[in-house]
Amino acid sequence: MILVTGATGHLGAAVLQTLLHHTPARAVAALVRDPAKATDLQARGVSIRVGSYTDPASLNQAMRGIDTVLLISGGGDDDGLQQHQNVIDAAHRAGVRRVAYTSRALQSPATLANELMVRHFQTEDYLQASGLGYLIFRNILYMDTLPLFTGPTVLETGINLPAGPGKVAYALRREMGEAMARVLLENPGGNRIYHFTGAAAYSFHDVAAALTQASGRPVAYTDVEPEAFAAGMRQRGVPELAIARTLGFLTxxxxxxxxxxxxxxxxxxxRQPTGLFDGVRQLYTL
Structure with missing residues (x-):
């Protein structure tokens, strides 16, 4: 049986969609904090396990009868690394055969500006040292985040971000989820690390060009200074922690x-994953 954690989130839902299309629901379990949000999964026959990364006792219960766990990384909590370790420890205690983890595809973990990303590689190290079998899915930045970075008025104001000419090999979250499910179902032997990225890397100049083409309206990218960008976020009432993390991603x-x-x-x-132009048309409804 495969246990998917974070099952009611966007990525968890994408994984479950593919799993349930290719394997009986009785072979799938979902870890959720709020069972009221998983009634549709329960109705389809998925085993609902109620628990939290912060509650080892609930994790112990959730792991019963499980062969493989997909640990979907948690949010930005200060104890996020400990939460991941709690899941891995519970899997070890329960005799789970293998844990898969959703990590990040980044060039140099040692030189990251966004310190939040470091815990992914610390989790990888902990999992690899645990003695459990492992699969690590190193995912690129979701293409789905583009509207968050560019803002809702991008067709009027253009893209104004402090990202320079930097590029991202964006991929859609749902396609990453589909790929993870396929790997779990194919059950490859041995420990493996996958890098899930798009087929090419794109700058925000490229994103602006895709928006221009898809909308028929001129959209330009302007590289702004980080201080000016942060000041604008403060004027909109964005909390300092969110500003720092956004700047970390962009840096x-x-x-x-x-x-x-x-x-x-x-x-x-x-097949080839969805490219930038088609992705932009979908995400911005153009």
Missing amino acids: DIKHGQEEVVSTDLATVLG
């Missing part, structure tokens, strides 16, 4: 951290 993009390009996603999907 790492500027420094080439997200330029990793791999064929792993295309190989697992059996």
Whole structure:
């Protein structure tokens, strides 16, 4: 049986959609904090396990009868690394055969500006040292985040970000989820690390060009100073922590951290992942 954690989130839902299309629901379990949000999964026959990364006792219960766990990384909590370790420890205690983890595809973990990303590689190290079998899915930045970075008025104001000429090999979250599910179902032997990225890396100049083409309206990208960008966020009432993390993402993009390009996603999907233009049309409803 495969246990998917974070099952009611966007990525968890994408993984489950593919799993349930290719395997009986009785072979799938979902870890959720709020069972009220999983009634549709329960109705389809998925085993609902109620628990939290912060509650080892609930994790112990959730792991019963489980062969493989997909640990979907948690949010930005200060104890996020400990939460991941709690899941891995519970899997070890329960005799789970293998844990898969959703990590990040980045060029140089040692030089990251966004310190939040470091815990992914600390989790990788902990999992690899645990003695459990492992699969690590190093995912590129979701293409789905583009509207968040560019803002809702991008067609009027253009893209104004402190990311320089940095590029990202964006891929859609749902295609990453599909690929993860396919790997879990194919059950490859041995410990493996996958890099799930798009087929090419794109700058925000490229994003602006795709928006121009898709909308028929001129959209330009302007590289702004980080201080000016942060000041604008403060004027909109954005909390300092959110400002710092956003700048961290953009600084790492500027420094080439997200330029990793791999064929792993295309190989697992059996097709090329969605490219920038088609992705932009979908995400911005153009």
